[in-house]
Amino acid sequence: xxxxxxxxxRQLNRTLLSRQLLLQSSNLKTIEAVEQLVALQAQxxxxxxxxxxxxxxxxxxxxxxxxxxxRNVVRAPLLRSTLHWVTASDFAWIRPVIQxxxxxxxxxFFGARKSGIEIAPVCDLARFALASGPISLNQLSDSLxxxxxxxxxxxxEYGVRTHLPLVQVPPAGSWKGGTAxxxxxxxxxAEVDAKRLVKRxxxxxxxxxxxxxxxxxxxAAIGKTxxxxxxxxxxxxxxxxxxxxxxxxxxxxxxxEAAPVRxxxxxxxxxxxxxxxxxxxxxxxxxxxxxxxxxVLATVLIDGFARGVWKVEKQKKVAQLRVDLFAKPNKKxxxxxxxxxxxxxxxAEPHFPNREFDVRWIV
Numbered sequence: 001x002x003x004x005x006x007x008x009x010r011q012l013n014r015t016l017l018s019r020q021l022l023l024q025s026s027n028l029k030t031i032e033a034v035e036q037l038v039a040l041q042a043q044x045x046x047x048x049x050x051x052x053x054x055x056x057x058x059x060x061x062x063x064x065x066x067x068x069x070x071r072n073v074v075r076a077p078l079l080r081s082t083l084h085w086v087t088a089s090d091f092a093w094i095r096p097v098i099q100x101x102x103x104x105x106x107x108x109f110f111g112a113r114k115s116g117i118e119i120a121p122v123c124d125l126a127r128f129a130l131a132s133g134p135i136s137l138n139q140l141s142d143s144l145x146x147x148x149x150x151x152x153x154x155x156x157e158y159g160v161r162t163h164l165p166l167v168q169v170p171p172a173g174s175w176k177g178g179t180a181x182x183x184x185x186x187x188x189x190a191e192v193d194a195k196r197l198v199k200r201x202x203x204x205x206x207x208x209x210x211x212x213x214x215x216x217x218x219x220a221a222i223g224k225t226x227x228x229x230x231x232x233x234x235x236x237x238x239x240x241x242x243x244x245x246x247x248x249x250x251x252x253x254x255x256x257e258a259a260p261v262r263x264x265x266x267x268x269x270x271x272x273x274x275x276x277x278x279x280x281x282x283x284x285x286x287x288x289x290x291x292x293x294x295x296v297l298a299t300v301l302i303d304g305f306a307r308g309v310w311k312v313e314k315q316k317k318v319a320q321l322r323v324d325l326f327a328k329p330n331k332k333x334x335x336x337x338x339x340x341x342x343x344x345x346x347x348a349e350p351h352f353p354n355r356e357f358d359v360r361w362i363v
Contacts, residue, residue: 006237010255012279013304019204020270021055022262030063038200039084041267045177048085050265053347061175074167080218081105093189095165097197101219106162114155126160134169134182194225207236207244211275259304261336263344266298281306285326312348319349325361
């Protein structure tokens, strides 16, 4: 593997936007877009729909829900122990790769509360309960605590979610949410192919450091896998001399490409998928976007970087999109932001009696 040129921040930014389908609107089918993105973080119902809307021409919420209903995509605990939308075929092989990370997360989350729990009989009882059909985690944990009254209820529930490949069944994850999730047990691959996960990450988020891939996947060992693959990859450096890895023959953009205004969803992996988030989130704005308790606000990309936040608020008969920019825009940029804001509020609340948007800026 030959060491190649140093990549500038703008090159990394534009390359990431291109691979994330945000530099130009995509004509991909929804399932193809989900596959390209590997997985969409989905602990809140609506962000994945906004995330796909920002990437796919003509996307409608029913496009994702139809794939869910046909079981071609599933909503399940996955990367960083967080709910994600992922294709069913990808879930089958990704889940075994991240199993060790899920188990470590369970141990870390519950600590002493999981003391004494024997996970094998807990999972055996869970399999028996799930054999009758999909059930909620509350129903499952009720049966667990009846059988094992001396063990922590929440720790057992999370332990089952950790050790068994569970996916939510329709109508969970619907566009407007509000439906209690029920889970079913599915089959996953016996083979563990960590290299495959690294390659998919790089195709969607590269070039990247070993620490970047570990941050996205949620465990350090995947970064070690990347290091072991060096002969299969090409290598770059960033402006700080850090090694960046990528797949051979992947395009690296030059950094001068125009980047349209994009409204990116809450918790979007565009922001979360790197240890160094500055390729899309300037340090000066980090605290305005990533809040306490892991909250990540929806962002406005201007010239490829997060330079504002947005949210939809509903009051009586008015649905309003509020946009807060981090600097005063010029007239041309304001027109572009306004056009995109109008399209977004129409997507978010097409049947609301009154829709409006309010663009402000911090001076």
